[in-house]
Amino acid sequence: MTRRYVLIRLAQVPLTxxxxxxxxxxxxxxxxxxPVLALAGDSxxxxxxxxxxxxxxxxxxxxxxxxxxxxxxxxxxxxxxYTQGRPALDVIAERLPATLLLTxxxxxxSTVVGIGLGVAAASRAHxxxxxxxxxxxxxxxxxxxxxxxxxxxxxxxLGLGWFPVQGMTTARSGATxxxxxxxxxxxxxxxxxxLASQEIAAITRLTRTGLLEELGRDHIRTARAKGVSERAxxxxxxxxxxxLPVTTVIGGRVGHLVAGTIVVEAVFGWxxxxxxxxxxxxxxxxxxxxxxxLLIALAVVVANLLTDLTYAWLDPRIRYR
Amino acid sequence: xxRRPGGVIGVAMVGLLVGVGLIGPTVAPRDPFAIDGPxxxxxxxxxxxxxxxxxxxxxxxxxxxxxxxxxxxxxxxxLVLAVGTAVGMAAGYRAGWVDDILMRITEFAQVLPRFFxxxxxxxxxxxxxxxxxxxxxxxxxxxLARVVxxxxxxxxxxxxxxxxxxxxxxxxRIVVRELLPNALAPALVVLGLVVAQVLLIEASLAFLGLxxxxxxxxxxxxxxxxxxxxxxxxxxxxxxxxxxxxxxxCNLVADALNDALxxxx
Numbered sequence: 001m002t003r004r005y006v007l008i009r010l011a012q013v014p015l016t017x018x019x020x021x022x023x024x025x026x027x028x029x030x031x032x033x034x035p036v037l038a039l040a041g042d043s044x045x046x047x048x049x050x051x052x053x054x055x056x057x058x059x060x061x062x063x064x065x066x067x068x069x070x071x072x073x074x075x076x077x078x079x080x081x082y083t084q085g086r087p088a089l090d091v092i093a094e095r096l097p098a099t100l101l102l103t104x105x106x107x108x109x110s111t112v113v114g115i116g117l118g119v120a121a122a123s124r125a126h127x128x129x130x131x132x133x134x135x136x137x138x139x140x141x142x143x144x145x146x147x148x149x150x151x152x153x154x155x156x157x158l159g160l161g162w163f164p165v166q167g168m169t170t171a172r173s174g175a176t177x178x179x180x181x182x183x184x185x186x187x188x189x190x191x192x193x194x195l196a197s198q199e200i201a202a203i204t205r206l207t208r209t210g211l212l213e214e215l216g217r218d219h220i221r222t223a224r225a226k227g228v229s230e231r232a233x234x235x236x237x238x239x240x241x242x243x244l245p246v247t248t249v250i251g252g253r254v255g256h257l258v259a260g261t262i263v264v265e266a267v268f269g270w271x272x273x274x275x276x277x278x279x280x281x282x283x284x285x286x287x288x289x290x291x292x293x294l295l296i297a298l299a300v301v302v303a304n305l306l307t308d309l310t311y312a313w314l315d316p317r318i319r320y321r
Numbered sequence: 322x323x324r325r326p327g328g329v330i331g332v333a334m335v336g337l338l339v340g341v342g343l344i345g346p347t348v349a350p351r352d353p354f355a356i357d358g359p360x361x362x363x364x365x366x367x368x369x370x371x372x373x374x375x376x377x378x379x380x381x382x383x384x385x386x387x388x389x390x391x392x393x394x395x396x397x398x399x400l401v402l403a404v405g406t407a408v409g410m411a412a413g414y415r416a417g418w419v420d421d422i423l424m425r426i427t428e429f430a431q432v433l434p435r436f437f438x439x440x441x442x443x444x445x446x447x448x449x450x451x452x453x454x455x456x457x458x459x460x461x462x463x464x465l466a467r468v469v470x471x472x473x474x475x476x477x478x479x480x481x482x483x484x485x486x487x488x489x490x491x492x493x494r495i496v497v498r499e500l501l502p503n504a505l506a507p508a509l510v511v512l513g514l515v516v517a518q519v520l521l522i523e524a525s526l527a528f529l530g531l532x533x534x535x536x537x538x539x540x541x542x543x544x545x546x547x548x549x550x551x552x553x554x555x556x557x558x559x560x561x562x563x564x565x566x567x568x569x570x571c572n573l574v575a576d577a578l579n580d581a582l583x584x585x586x
Contacts, residue, residue, distance in 0.1 A: 012428075019429050024441065031445035038445060142569035144521050146528045146543055147561030154554050165551070259436035263525050267547065278529050281444045289444045293437045300432055 002312075009308055013301060018070070020297045024290050025069055029062075038286050041082040055079070073294065079287030083280070088287035092273060092295065098168060099272030101184075103261050105192040107253070110199035115239075115246065117200065118207020123234055125212055133208075137201035145260045149194045149267035156190060163190040166269035191268040195260050199253055203246060210242030244314060251307035255300045325580060331573025338567045342391025345384035353382040353537045361553045371555035373545050379556055383563050385537040390520055390567055393454060397519045398512055400458025401465055406501070406508065408462065409469025414477065414496050420470075431463040436522055443531050450533040453526065457519050465511045472504035506582055513575030517568045524564050539564050 028035050040052040053059055056079075057068035072079070078088040121133040140148065157165045164170070168187050169180070214220065215238050223237050224230075265274030273292055280288040351357070358376035362368050370379035412423040435457065442456045443449075476482060477500070485499050526532055527540025528547075539560040546557025 016429060016432060020433065023433065023438070027441055027445055138569065138572070139565065142517065142565050142572055144524045144528070144540070144543070144561060144564050144568075146525065146540075146547070147558070147564065150543070150547065150550055150554075150557045150561065153550060154558075158551065255432075255434050259434065259522075259525070262436070263528060266529055277440065278531070281440060281531060284444055286444065289441055293434070293441050296434050296437050297432070300434055304432055 005312055006309065009305065009312075013305060016301050017298065020294065020301075021070055021073060022066070024293060025066055028286070028290070038284070039079060041284065044082065052080075078291035078294070081280075081285055081288050083283045083285045083288075088285075088291045091276065091288060092291050095271065095273045095276045098270060099258075099261055099265070099274065101188065102192055102195060102264065102270060102272060103254075103257050105188060106195040106199070106257055106261075107250075109192055110196035110203055110253070110257075111246075111250075113196070114200045114203025115207050115243070117204040118211065119234060119239065121204060121208040122211035122215070123230075125208075130208075133204060137204045140197050140201035141205075143198070145194065145198060145263045146267050148197050149191070149264055152190055152194050153267070163187075168271055191264050191270055194267070195257065195264045198260065199257065202249070202253075206246055206249065207239075207242060210245050211238050214238040214242045244311070247314060248307060248311050250310075251300070251304035254303035255296075258296050258299065325577050327573045328577030328581075331570050331575075331577055334566050334570025335574055336570075338387060338391055338394070338570060341384060341387040343388075345387045349378075349381040349384040351378040351381040353377060353385045361549065361556075363553070364555055370559040371553070373542075373556040374549050374553075379542065379559055382537050382542045383539065383560055386539040386542060386560060386563065387567075389450070389533075389536045389538040390523070390564075393450065393457075393523045394516050394520055394567075394571075396454045397458045397461060398516050400454070401462045401515055402508070402512060404459065405462035405465030405511075406469055406504075408466040409504070409508075410473060410496055410501070412466065413470035413473025414492070414500070416474075423466075424470075427463045427466050430460060433460055435460045436525070439522065439526060440531065443526070448531055448533055450536055453523065453533070457522060461515050461519055464515060465508055468507050468511050469504045472507055473500050476500050476503055506578065510575045510579045510582065513571045513578065517571035517575070520564065520568050520571070 028038050031038055035056075036049050036053055036058055039056060040049055044052075055072070057065045060068065076089055078092070080086065081088045081091050084091055117133055117137075121130045124130055152163075153165055157163045164187050168184060170183050170187075211234070215234075220233060220237055223233050228237070261272065262274035262277060264270065265272050266278065269275075276288065277292050280292075354377065356375045356377060358368060358372040358378055360372065360374050360376050362372040362376075364371045368378055368380060370383060372378055373382075408423050408427060412420040412427075438460060439453060439456050442452055446452050473496075482495060482499055485495050490498070523532070523538070524540035524543070527538045528544045530541075530544055532538050532541050542560035543557050543564075546553075546555075546560065550557055
C-alpha cells in the first residue's frame with residue numbers, strides 16, 4: 001500500500017465531514033420559517049429563544065453562523081434537545097449501545113453466513129442447492145426489511161414461539177448476570193437475523209460469483225492436477241482471492257445496515273436510536289435529528305475509509321489516480 | 322434479454338407495477354381511506370386481501386399504493402438519469418480538472434446517508450412526496466454518473482469517434498450522437514438497481530410513519546398492519562408482497578439487461 005494513497009485518502013476525511021456539516025446547516029436555513037424555531041421548537045419562551053440565538057450565533061452573518069455551528073460540533077455540542085431539555089449528544093449516547101449491539105451483530109452474522117452460503121452455492125454450481133440459494137437470495141434482496149421482520153414474527157415468534165416478539169429484555173424479570181445476558185441474546189437473535197437477511201443475500205451472491213470466477217483460473221487447475229482435495233481447493237486456494245470483492249462492499253454495507261436498523265427497531269420495539277429518531281421527527285426535535293444524521297454520516301465515512309485502507313493493504317496495486 | 326426466464330419474469334413484474342399504477346386507483350372497488358367494512362375481515366371474495374382494524378379494504382389500498390410507488394420510481398429515475406448522465410458525460414469526455422472535481426463531488430454524494438438525509442428533510446420541511454422525490458433524486462445519481470463516465474472514457478479513443486471527429490463533428494455532437502447511445506444500456510442497468518433501492522427507501526420511510534399523509538403507499542399500509550400483527554397477518558403481508566414484486570421486477574430486469582450486454586461484448 002503506497003503512502004501517497006493513504007495520505008490522500010486520510011486528507012479527504014475532514015473535507016468530507018465538513019461537506020456533510022455544510023449540507024445539514026444549509027438544510028436548516030433553507031427550511032421555511034425562522035431557523036430558531038427549527039432548532040429550539042415552537043413552544044419555548046422569548047428568553048430561551050434568545051439563548052439559542054446566541055448559542056448558534058443566529059444574528060451574525062451567514063459565514064459566522066456556519067463557523068459557530070461547526071465549532072460547536074467539534075466541541076461535541078449538538079445543541080439541546082427541547083423535548084428532553086438535555087444535551088442532544090447525551091440523549092443519543094444513551095440509545096447508542098442498543099443500536100450498536102444490533103448493527104454489529106448483524107454485520108458479523110451477514111459476513112459469516114453470507115460467505116458460508118456463497119461457498120455452499122459455488123461448491124456445486126447449478127445444482128439444486130445452488131438454485132435454491134439463488135432464488136432465496138434474489139427474493140430476500142428485494143424484500144423490504146419490515147416484511148422480513150413481520151414474517152419472522154408471524155412464523156418464528158408467534159407461530160413456533162421460539163423467540164420473543166418485542167423488546168430487548170423480558171419485562172419485570174429483573175434477571176442479571178448470565179441469565180440477563182442470555183435474555184438479551186434471546187431477544188437479539190431474531191432482529192439481528194432479520195437485519196442481516198438482505199446483506200446475507202448480497203454477500204452470498206458476491207461470494208458465489210467470486211468463487212466461480214476464481215475456480216476457472218489456471219492456478220486452480222494446477223492445484224487440482226497436483227491432487228489437492230476439492231475442499232482445500234475451494235477454501236484455501238479460491239476463497240482467499242474471492243473474498244477481495246466482499247471486503248470492498250463492507251463500507252457501503254454499514255450505511256445500509258444502519259438504515260435497516262431504524263426499521264428493524266420499529267418492528268421489534270428495540271430501544272435504540274431508531275425509535276428515538278422517529279419520535280424526534282414527530283416532535284420536530286431538530287438537534288437530535290441533525291445529531292443522529294451527523295453521527296451516522298461520520299460512521300459511514302469512517303467505515304469507507306477503513307474499507308479502502310484494508311483493500312489497499314490486501315491488494316497493493318491500488319493507487320490513487 | 323427477454324429470452325432468459327429471469328428477464329421475462331422481471332419484465333412481467335415491472336409491467337404489473339406500471340399497469341396497476343396507471344389504472345389501479347380507477348378500478349379499485351372501494352375508497353382505501355373509507356371506514357365502511359367489518360373490522361379485520363380475513364381475505365374473502367368480497368375483500369380479497371381482507372380489511373384492516375378500521376374496516377378499510379386492503380386490496381383497494383394496495384391498488385392505490387401502486388400509483389405512489391410508480392410515481393416515485395419514475396420521477397426519481399428521470400432525475401437520476403438527468404443528473405447522472407450530465408455529470409458522467411462532462412467528467413468522462415472533458416477529463417482533466419473537470420473530471421477530478423466532478424468525481425470528488427460524486428464520491429461525496431455517494432457517502433451521504435440518503436435515508437437519514439431524507440429524514441432530516443422530512444423533519445424540516447414536513448412530510449410530502451415532492452420533497453422526498455427531490456432528495457432521493459439528488460442523492461441517488463453517483464453510481465449512474467460513474468458508469469456513464471467509465472463508458473465514455475473507454476469509448477472516447479475508439480475509431481468511430483475518430484471518424485466523427487475527422488468528419489468535423491463538434492464536441493457536443495460527438496458526445497450526444499456517438500457516445501451517449503453506447504453508454505445508455507449500461508446506464509439503464511444501474512438505473513434499474515437504483516430504482517429498486519429507492520422503492521425500498523420510500524417504503525421504509527412510509528413504514529416509519531414519515532410518508533406523505535395524503536397518499537396511500539405500501540409502506541404506510543404495512544405500518545398499519547404492524548399494529549395488529551398479533552391478531553391478523555393480511556394487513557401487513559399483502560402490501561409487503563406488493564413491494565417485493567416491484568423491487569424484484571426492477572432487479573431482474575437490470576440483471577437480464579446486464580447479462581445481455583455481457584453476451585454482446
